[in-house]
Amino acid sequence: MKNEKLNQAYKAYVEARIPKTKPWPSLFNSFWVGGLICLLGQGINDLLLYVFPNMSQQSAWAWTLVALIFLASFLTAIGVYDKIGKFAGGGSIVPITGFSNSITSPAIEYKHEGIIYGTCVKMFTIAGPVIVTGIVSSVFVGIIYYIVGLI
Amino acid sequence: MEYLWVFLIGGAICMLGQILIITTKITSARILVLFVLIGVILQAFNIFDPISQFAQAGINVPIVGFGASLAKGAMSGVESRGLLGTLTGGLEATSAGIAAAVGFAFLFSLIFSSKTK
Amino acid sequence: MQTIELRNRPKIIGSYSIVGPKEGKGPFGKYFDYVMKDDRLGEKTYEQTECKMLELAITGAVQNAGLMINDINLLLAGDLLNQIISSSYAARAFNMPYLGLFGACSTMAESLAIGAILVNGKYFKNVACATGSHFSTAERQFRFPLELGCQRVPTSQWTVTGSGASIVSLDGDGPVISMVTFGKVIDLGINDINNMGAAMAPAAADTLSSHFEGTKTKPEDYDLILTGDLGKLGAEILVDLMEAKGFKLGKNYSDCGHSYFTRNQDTMCGGSGCGASATVLNSYVVKKMKQKIFKKVLFLPTGALMSTTANQQGETIPGVCHALVFEAEE
Numbered sequence: 001m002k003n004e005k006l007n008q009a010y011k012a013y014v015e016a017r018i019p020k021t022k023p024w025p026s027l028f029n030s031f032w033v034g035g036l037i038c039l040l041g042q043g044i045n046d047l048l049l050y051v052f053p054n055m056s057q058q059s060a061w062a063w064t065l066v067a068l069i070f071l072a073s074f075l076t077a078i079g080v081y082d083k084i085g086k087f088a089g090g091g092s093i094v095p096i097t098g099f100s101n102s103i104t105s106p107a108i109e110y111k112h113e114g115i116i117y118g119t120c121v122k123m124f125t126i127a128g129p130v131i132v133t134g135i136v137s138s139v140f141v142g143i144i145y146y147i148v149g150l151i
Numbered sequence: 152m153e154y155l156w157v158f159l160i161g162g163a164i165c166m167l168g169q170i171l172i173i174t175t176k177i178t179s180a181r182i183l184v185l186f187v188l189i190g191v192i193l194q195a196f197n198i199f200d201p202i203s204q205f206a207q208a209g210i211n212v213p214i215v216g217f218g219a220s221l222a223k224g225a226m227s228g229v230e231s232r233g234l235l236g237t238l239t240g241g242l243e244a245t246s247a248g249i250a251a252a253v254g255f256a257f258l259f260s261l262i263f264s265s266k267t268k
Numbered sequence: 269m270q271t272i273e274l275r276n277r278p279k280i281i282g283s284y285s286i287v288g289p290k291e292g293k294g295p296f297g298k299y300f301d302y303v304m305k306d307d308r309l310g311e312k313t314y315e316q317t318e319c320k321m322l323e324l325a326i327t328g329a330v331q332n333a334g335l336m337i338n339d340i341n342l343l344l345a346g347d348l349l350n351q352i353i354s355s356s357y358a359a360r361a362f363n364m365p366y367l368g369l370f371g372a373c374s375t376m377a378e379s380l381a382i383g384a385i386l387v388n389g390k391y392f393k394n395v396a397c398a399t400g401s402h403f404s405t406a407e408r409q410f411r412f413p414l415e416l417g418c419q420r421v422p423t424s425q426w427t428v429t430g431s432g433a434s435i436v437s438l439d440g441d442g443p444v445i446s447m448v449t450f451g452k453v454i455d456l457g458i459n460d461i462n463n464m465g466a467a468m469a470p471a472a473a474d475t476l477s478s479h480f481e482g483t484k485t486k487p488e489d490y491d492l493i494l495t496g497d498l499g500k501l502g503a504e505i506l507v508d509l510m511e512a513k514g515f516k517l518g519k520n521y522s523d524c525g526h527s528y529f530t531r532n533q534d535t536m537c538g539g540s541g542c543g544a545s546a547t548v549l550n551s552y553v554v555k556k557m558k559q560k561i562f563k564k565v566l567f568l569p570t571g572a573l574m575s576t577t578a579n580q581q582g583e584t585i586p587g588v589c590h591a592l593v594f595e596a597e598e
Binding site: 018021026085087088092098126 | 312412413417423457458466504
Binding site for chain 1: 255
């Protein structure tokens, strides 16, 4: 039994009924947690350059990302990152640490289905689309760049 | 002063994600995809580097930086290896991040289990 | 006519409820028979825990009825997981005929209704009816990995870790199942899996109003009208929908999910899952009926009959609701 008109009316009624939460606290939390994670990255980067003056800017940056990824992965494993995520929302999803969390959390969650079909397959349930769209779009950009270069 | 910019810009980008979550009920996978694409586009139009100059980690730590690295890699790949570079460049530039994320996830999955919520 | 009257008066002669630690801290905490210390019960996976909880609930209910496992002639059970594995795997442990049911979170009503009819017809002497759910298994099947850092939306509900079982028989003491109303599948086009209450409320309203019309009763005729897991939002919607149909639900209306957790337990719209209605019925409701505090209870758990596959393909969420009338023994 499907009645489009009735459904539309019901949907509109439900929308109006949904409790509205105040957006400001969550926006503020995402702002300062996100900012802090970026600040942490900058700190690691500057420290590396200070301790190893011969390190190239590029390597220092790569090490910084690896450090952040490790930290997020570890916090996910010990069950802390989801609590940060609950508090900060976008503040801990958008940084690279959120990417790391999205790979580690299913890897741990599905370990009981075995290493191959559990951990390895499910690892990319959330991060897979990120990597795929990133690669496809970057290849596309590269091709455009190549064609522009030819002209 | 430099650190203030990092904090403000980084925080603002994350808050943009939160605004999307609140207004559109978007899931975290979609947020990550969207921000990677934003990074790719910023890099494609050469807008990313000028911002990165003063925002530094503020724009590189958010996943936007990951997208920009992919695009930047593909572009510099074209310069060094021609058409083949479009395929090799992007992953080359981001290999450390992807390998680290996958590697640590695998390692920790061997040791830890999901906790009681 | 959707309502059946059971003239031989089948009774719930035994009941048992087992819940997780978080559920034990909720308002119903003191009524549950067993509160687990952790949410694993020493099992390796959460699926095994859910299965184990069902086993314990069934065994507990049989003991509560003063019977032996061999006295049970039929087991009716179901749960939320794909291919209802928890129930079927739990049934391995018992040497009795088994029928697996799927009514999502309405399974407790479905199993009790079928059980009561079979007992009333004297086809079976003692029938065990059980269901259960586990937060961690439901979360991974329907939503995200546990450790993923994301926020819960305001309309979401918290799947209850818990399992409940009842023994239905003609001989013995306990609340009488006097009427059964089977519900239709209703879908008003809600497709948000984080808003189950809104998806199920129309089904509850449909079953409830046809029950009132079929039995010529009014909301005031019951000491308690208890829906399953509509949650805060769903319960509010049901009150509105019933008012539009000309029935005013008053103070005697309550929802298991809505009252399952306290406000500071951070569960947004409340509890959900098969376990919510099953554990409340088999602890709070049965105990209060034995004390004659409630004399006539209308129990109507709701179920959202969706799967993640159908939902990702853009399908909307169909809801179903079955009603049972319990009467305290005279």
